[in-house]
Amino acid sequence: MSYKFTEDHEWVLLEGDVATIGISDYAQGQLGDVVYVEVPTVGDEITKGDELAVVESVKAASEVYSPVSGEIVDVNAELEGAPTVVNEDAMKGGWFAKVRVTNSAELNDLMDEAAYKTFIEGLDE
Amino acid sequence: MSETSSTKKTVLYNLHVELGAKMVPFAGYDMPVQYPAGILNEHLHTREAAGLFDVSHMGQVVISGENPARAIEALIPGDIQALSAGEMRYSFLTNDQGGILDDLIVTRRENDLFVVVNAACKEQDIALLTGGLAGKAEVTELTDRALVALQGPKAVDVLARYAPEVVAMSFMNYREVEIDGVPCFVTRSGYTGEDGFEISIPNDQAEEICRKLLDETEVMPIGLGARDSLRLEAGLCLYGHDLNEVTTPISAGLIWAISKRRRIEGGFPGADIIQADIANNPxxxxxxxxxxxxxxxxxxxxxxxxxxxxxxxxxxxxxxxxxxxxxxxxxxxxxxxxxxxxxxxxxxxxxxxxxxxxxxxxxxxxxxx
Missing domain, CATH: 2.40.30.110 (Aminomethyltransferase beta-barrel domains)
Known part of the structure; x- marks a missing residue:
């Protein structure tokens, strides 16, 4: 299994039919110190492009959009007490939610790690 | 992260970039929103030790004339005539509806007034002051000076190494001191709720003085992000957000900035409405x-x-x-x-x-x- 990325800096890791979703290390660096994360409710249905979570830094709130459609099967409860995990471990411990995907073909449009690296290099120029 | 050609830079721009600041457009200037330490650390450091802020985007204005303290009272409700030379006061420009056009700090000096206004309002303010004081006082923007704030419980220790006389200054007092041989305007004031100073420095020496202050172990550079969280914790208003042309000073809880004499005498734009607000509550x-x-x-x-x-x-x-x-x-x-x-x-x-x-x-x- 390998990470896939959106242009909005979300990452998806698909294991079986369950996609774990978070934001990239680049994104957490841009946001700065995360002070609050609003995660979705387990059992809710989500459509690709819908708001999945909201990440608040000291200065602003940023929406995180779901790169896939499906049912929310788990959320990262640890973030409530320790939102800085998003800064410290964006690609693993800082995940937001797990979605049982209804259409895994939605992942085909996403970038792989190498393409995403090129993408963010272009942004910093 | 492209900058438009219309974005202005302060004289400390190169220093910000060298320090790794994330620059953002703010009030027409390219300003540091944060440095690599991040807003949380910058904020906490200012509360614990000392932070250096570039506020050169703000307007520095001198008002001179026969009696500029009396003249400016036609435009603001602050009691400027009650100030002795070297004292300063928070006030605001009001409109005829009693709303606030900008908030500002007025320092009375021996022969003139030194006024600091918000960056986003400075063109409006200078036009308003120039027009409103025509024939009575002359309004000059000091474009040849940078402005920095050194804030936090250690600010006084740091600045006293360069200018020992600042130790004797009280909150809201002004002095002309030499820092490393450079003539500066120093006020014991700020926007963080902490003890600290704002220092007006000639443009060509500003970077050198800032480098020296940043070399002091207590001092860290602080961006606009922490400046905002610090002032919010201190309960201080941000113009354009907590104050605007429809909020009256009384509604904003700023009655303390209008002295008894000015409340009774009026004589500033919107005085009737502000007096009614005081009498009847907003x-x-x-x-x-x-x-x-x-x-x-x-x-x-x-x-x-x-x-x-x-x-x-x-x-x-x-x-x-x-x-x-x-x-x-x-x-x-x-x-x-x-x-x-x-x-x-x-x-x-x-x-x-x-x-x-x-x-x-x-x-x-x-x-x-």
Whole structure:
């Protein structure tokens, strides 16, 4: 299994039919110190492009959009007490939610790690 | 992250970039929003030690003439004639409706006034002052000077290494001192709630002095992000957010900035409306707000009563690094302005409980001698 990325800096890791979703290390660096994360409710249905979570830094709130459609099967409860995990471990411990995907073909449009690296290099120029 | 050709730079721009600042457009200037340490660390460091802020985007203005202190009172409700040379006061330019056009700091000097105004308003303010004082006083913008703020409990120790006489200054006092041989205007004031100084330095020496101050172990560079969270904790207003052309000073809780003489005499734009506000109480009042839970409530968040009816709006809101909880300020009807009043905040469509709270959220620690 390998990470896939959106242009909005979300990452998806698909294991079986369950996609774990978070934001990239680049994104957490841009946001700065995360002070609050609003995660979705387990059992809710989500459509690709819908708001999945909201990440608040000291200065602003940023929406995180779901790169896939499906049912929310788990959320990262640890973030409530320790939102800085998003800064410290964006690609693993800082995940937001797990979605049982209804259409895994939605992942085909996403970038792989190498393409995403090129993408963010272009942004910093 | 492209910058437009119309964005101006302060003389400290190269230093910010060298320090690794993230630059953002603010009030027409390319300004550092944060440095690599990040807003949380910068904020906490300022409360614990000392932070250096570039506020050169703000307008520095000198008003000279036969009696500039009396002349400016036609435009602001501040009691400037009561000031002795070397004293300063917070005031605001008002319009005929009693609304606030900008807030500013006026320092009375031996022969003139030294005024600092907000960056976003400075063109308007200078035009207003120039027009309003025509024939009575001359208004000159000091474009040849940078302005920095050194804030925090260690600020005085640091600055005293260069200019020992600053130790004797009290909050809201002004002195002309030499820092490393450079003539500077120093005021014991700031926008963080901490003890500290604002230092006006000739442009060509500003970077060198800032480098020296940053070399002091107590001092860290601080960006606009922490400047905002620090002033919010201190309960200080941000023009264009907590104050605007329709908020009156009384509604904003700034009656303390209008002396008894000026309340009675009036003689500034909108005096009749402000006097009526004092006599009858304004309809809305600025209050501190503590949201329950950890979700910050940002500017423009709708405030409702327990029945769900809209009663007001948050004008500044965010996270308090010092307290580790969200804090906010906003306007509510007078009936809801008592500390402890329960209100609700509509955050992303969800009603969340909050309570009207005392400000400042973090005690101010000004040096009053």
């Amino acid at each position: 309809a809305m009042k600025r209050v501190g707000i503590l949201p329950e839970g950890r979700a910050p409530a940002r500017e423009h968040t709708v405030i409702t009563n327990e029945a769900g009816e809209t009663i007001g709006e948050i004008t500044s809101g965010g996270f308090s690094p010092s307290l580790g909880i969200p804090i906010a300020m906003g306007y509510v009807p007078l009936d809801f302005s008592a500390v402890g009043t329960k209100i609700n905040l509509l955050v992303r469509g969800k009603s969340r409980p909050a309570v009207v709270a005392k400000m400042p959220f973090v005690e101010q620690r000004y040096y009053r001698g």
